[in-house]
Amino acid sequence: MALMPGVTRRLIPRNFTRGGQTAVHGVLLHIMEGTLDGTDSWFRNPDSKASSHFGVGRDGRVFQWVDTDDRSWHASGANATWLSIEHEGRGGDALTPPQLAATARVIRWMHETEGVKLQLADTPAERGIGWHGMGGKAWGSHPDCPGNPIKAQRPAIIAAARGTEETDMNLTDAVKLPAWVPTTWPKDEGLQDGKITVNTALGSTYGHARRSAENSAQLISDVQALRAAVADLAAAVAELSAQGRAGG
Structure with a gap:
């Protein structure tokens, strides 16, 4: 079994093929054209003949509907070889920051x-983070999914999932620290005047927390909370960088 910890398990009783995931070429992003709870209800309807491995709400909630060892029915000819994530919203919507960060964690x-x-x-033919419409007719003819x-x-999303600055985007611009980031770390870890570079924020944040938690009974919970915070920071920074590039 492959069930993700820390998400809401809403495993469906039908509309998928048990043990049918023959390979994993990557994950396809989808748009629900509806709500997370409405899609949850639809996937449980025998008439839908549809499902997804995961769904992500605009508020960052994550549902897992299908074990990743099983084949969800999300993209016709892609079902046996691609995993799937549905997103709450309508065609033309962008992911909200909580939605983007949650997708990156999945x-x-x-x-x-x-x-x-x-x-x-x-x-x-490629491998990685794809989208439903790229498969054309063989994948159900949904050219505008997810938009x-x-x-x-x-x-x-990839930048946040990696949790580092190593992307095809230059994310080394300094950004103001979010309120949750401690400001009492040693100067040699890169903090200057309330600013920190992305690579320092991600690398030093994890390193400092790991070192200070080594002898603590809270190690597991601290690391889990830290990874979520780092993913949120990376997503926010990447989104700001993308907006800056789009604005010229």
């Missing part, structure tokens, strides 16, 4: 457990 888990490559995929805004956010 993809990071897929990378660690299923070997999903943290890179863009824009054709069925251009979400397709354009994939580099930001």
Whole structure:
């Protein structure tokens, strides 16, 4: 079994193929054209003949509907070889910051457990983070799923999933620290006047927390909270960088 910890398990009793995931070429991003709870209800309807491995709400909630060892029914000819994430919203919507960060956490888990490559995929022959419409007729003829805004956010999702500055985007600009980031770390860890570079924020944040938690009974919970915070920071920074590039 492959069930992601820390998400809401809403495993469906039908509308999937048990043990049918023959390979994992990557993950396809989808748009629900509806709400997370409404989609949850629809996937439980025998008439829907549809499902997804995961769904992510605009508030960052994550549902897992299908074990990743099983084949969800999300993209016709892609079902046996691609995992799936549905997103609450309508065509033309962009992911909200909580939604983007949650998607990145799911993809990071897929990378660690299923070997999903943290890179863009824009054709069925490629491997990585793809989108439903790229498969054309063989994948159900949904050219606008999940829509251009979400397709354009994939580099930001990958940046957050990697948890480092090592992306095809230059994310080394200094940014103001969010309120939750401690400001009492040693100067040699890169803090200056309330600013920190992305690579220092991600590397030093994890390193400092790990060192200070080594002898603590709270190690597991601290690291889990830290990874979520780091993913949120990376997503926010990547989104700001993308907006800056779009604005010229």
